[in-house]
Amino acid sequence: MANIYLPDIAVIKDIIQETSDTKTFVLRFKNPKVQKNFRFKSGQFVEVSVFGVGEVPIGISSSPTEKKNFEITVRAVGSVTNALHQKKVGDEIGIRGPLGNNFPIDEMKDKKILIIGGGIGLPPLRSLILPMLEKRGKFKKFTILYGARTPDDRVYKNLLKKWNEKRDVEFLETVDVADNGWTGNVGVVITLFEKIEIDPQDTVAYTCGPPIMIEFVIQELLSIGLPDDMIISTLERYMKCGVGKCGHCAIGHKYVCIDGPVFSFKDIKTLPEE
Ligand SMILES: Cc1cc2nc3c(=O)[nH]c(=O)nc-3n(C[C@H](O)[C@H](O)[C@H](O)COP(=O)(O)OP(=O)(O)OC[C@H]3O[C@@H](n4cnc5c(N)ncnc54)[C@H](O)[C@@H]3O)c2cc1C
Ligand code: FES
Structure with missing residues (x-):
């Protein structure tokens, strides 16, 4: 039987600096067979080892339909995540997984979709949004709300722009603190709720973000009348x-x-x- 604690080696293929403290790592398993057999679902995570430092759980942020590489987006907060941020393209790290359960997608066919992300909570939601948008016709109205501390703290800035330009996606974002160039909404993410229409009988909401944000989002969704099983959180x-x-x-x-x-x-x- 395979050792469940033994990581596979993955090579860093690319690094994208998302914000001052957050990077996306594009990864591919060193062994092509391992990469070929790596199948994950939206919402699952991996245990990431920086050898000699430690191991941390990180959500997979890319789409499960992307087979060549997979991605994680990591904020540097402590010993392992800072050591990971020191790594360069071509360096090797350890990966165990995919682990954990996943977001329900197929069960929500024909529903209105409401996705609410906060800060570094957007990466796991990206692995949900990307495959859902590939099957856009299977869902009704599609709304994405995103809140970050400042304009610079927003991850995936190019992707946010694309979502904003999509005619079949309602995309709204907000920051806690604006800078001179910011003309959008200022306030916590639930301040965006008053700008959209939510049909509690026909909507499923997915949320991921800091615990305090999740708490307020859930309270708001319950007060609007969403059923308990249509509020999905990490x-x-x-x-x-x-x-x-x-x-x-x-x-x-x-x-x-x-x-x-x-x-x-x-x-x-x-x-x-x-
Ligand atoms: C299922 C899951 C998915 C995650 N996905 C992501 C992701 O996509 N991107 C990302 O950047 N981070 C993610 N995290 C959080 C990440 O695992 C922690 O930031 C990491 O473990 C910190 O390790 P460290 O050695 O760098 O910091 P440490 O030196 O261990 O700690 C630094 C600081 O972070 C706090 N901290 C450490 N771990 C956690 C934790 N699990 N929850 C809350 N606070 C913590 C500590 O209290 C301390 O203040 C995820 C965590 C879980 C459980
Ligand atoms: S992390 Fe060991 S039981 Fe969940």
Whole structure:
């Protein structure tokens, strides 16, 4: 049996500086067979090893339909993520995964889609939005709301521009603090709710971002009348093994690494408050 703790080697093919503290790493497994067999679903994550430093869970940010490479987008916050940011194109890192569950997509066919991302919460949602837009005709109205601290802190600036130009996507964004060039909305992401129409009977909402944002977003969606099982969120927890063995990520009876990181509010309600 394969060792579940043993990473495969991936080579950094490209690095995109998204913001002052966030980079996207384009990765490909060194062994072409491993790359060929690497199949993941939107919302899943990988354990990323920087050898000699440590291992961290990171959501996959590219589309599952992209087979040649896969991408992660990482904010440098501590020892492992800063060590990763020191890496150059051609360097090798370790990858275990894909791990965890995924966002429901096919089940939401014919629904109105509302996606709400905050800051570094957009990367896992990008792995959801990209394949959904490939099948745009399967869904009704498609709305994306994105909030960041400042205009410079927005990730995927080129992609945001494309979404903004798409006629079949309603895209709104906001920043907490504007700069001189910013002419858009200022305020937290829920201030965008008053600018859109939400049909609570026919909408599924997906959200990912800082815990405080998720809390406010869920409250707002509930007050609008979205059913508990149509509010889908990710939960973040400190993780070690990533495969349901160590218990580090437990919230009550659930392990975020295998039962999550994607949960509906119907499930979140059953968890102890933390
Ligand atoms: C399922 C999942 C998906 C994730 N996806 C992404 C992603 O796509 N991009 C990204 O940049 N980050 C993501 N993270 C967060 C990332 O794992 C942490 O930032 C990373 O573990 C920090 O490790 P470090 O060694 O660099 O920092 P450390 O030196 O361990 O810590 C630095 C600081 O970050 C805090 N911190 C560390 N880990 C976490 C955590 N899990 N939750 C909250 N605070 C933490 C610490 O309290 C400390 O303040 C994800 C986490 C999970 C659980
Ligand atoms: S991280 Fe070990 S059980 Fe979830």
